[in-house]
Amino acid sequence: MGLRVNQLFQVPIEEQDLEIVERKGVGHPDHICDAIMNEVSVALSKEYLKRYGHVMHHNIDKALLAAGEVKTRFGGGEVKMPMLMVFGDRATYDVDGDPFPVDELAVNTAKKWLKNHLRFVDPEKHVRYQVELKKGSQALTDIFKRKGKYYGANDTSAAVGYAPLTITERMVLQTEHYINSPSFKKEFPETGEDVKIMGAREGKELNLTVALAFVDKLIENENQYFKRKAEITEDVNRFVRDRAK
Incomplete structure (x- = not known):
């Protein structure tokens, strides 16, 4: 089979009205x-x-x-x-x-x-x-x-790839990497690695939903939980806003 290149007649993802992206972090x-x-x-x-x-x-x-x-x-x-x-x-x-x-x-x-x-x-x-x-x-x-210059194939498979990432894909990926980064864990040690982020873009508006587990031994009471949750939310919002500029 030779190499074939065909044009894909489709509206690019970034130009479509709806885009949904999910990222499962290292602890998922x-x-x-x-x-x-x-x-x-x-x-x-x-x-x-x-x-x-x-x-x-x-x-x-x-x-x-x-x-x-x-x-x-x-x-x-x-x-x-x-x-x-x-x-x-x-x-x-x-x-x-x-x-x-x-x-x-x-x-x-x-x-x-x-x-x-x-x-x-x-x-x-x-x-x-x-x-x-x-x-x-x-x-x-x-x-x-078996003898010969090359080993024979033992299976058939097909792969699909694409590039570059859309703005939504990059934002979701970078946000998960940030939440699981050493600097973030140093600032918020009570956060675990089980992180899942879903990005939903409608038109030019992007909303991120972040599922982030807390480690109970580092949270003393309910007040501390909600206080740290608010601080983390603000920090992640700042990170996203800085990259959306």
Whole structure:
């Protein structure tokens, strides 16, 4: 198949009357699953290369983060049941009789990611791990044993990309990055990383809805909660206004 370039006859998004954009921050369960599975794939690839000289077959892109159970209260609650991180899909567990520690590597990689990105999550106490990765099928794993200059493809896929971002997309993305930045967390340490922002633009008017969790052990009472919420709202509004000029 050769390269084809066609013109898209469509009104650009920025010129349309309605635009809706959503961003899930680093502490959102969807983001956590995607990020951890990506890190597991990278870690597997590096270890396969180190041991065998090439990347062995694996598909690491399915995960589930099941909710735990907590009891919240001002001044600090407790985790009654930890979250459950489930790893799914396939990997190479054995190479010519040499066992490969897929499960151990996956769990350790997840713990490292959680420790580095979520300040209030203890990967040992607050998360359980369930590895459901299975061995790959013979039709796929033997690709790496075939001779030839190039490995054959083991799947079909299509990708869609676009650029540049619209003003609304940039505003939503930059606002989430700001709320999860070290400077913001230093100023407002009671805010967690589980952030979700929806931007809705109607004509030239943009409204942002920010879902931002508070950490109960850093909030002593109801008055402090509403005081800090108002301060955070003003700070985020200032950030958005400065970038909208």
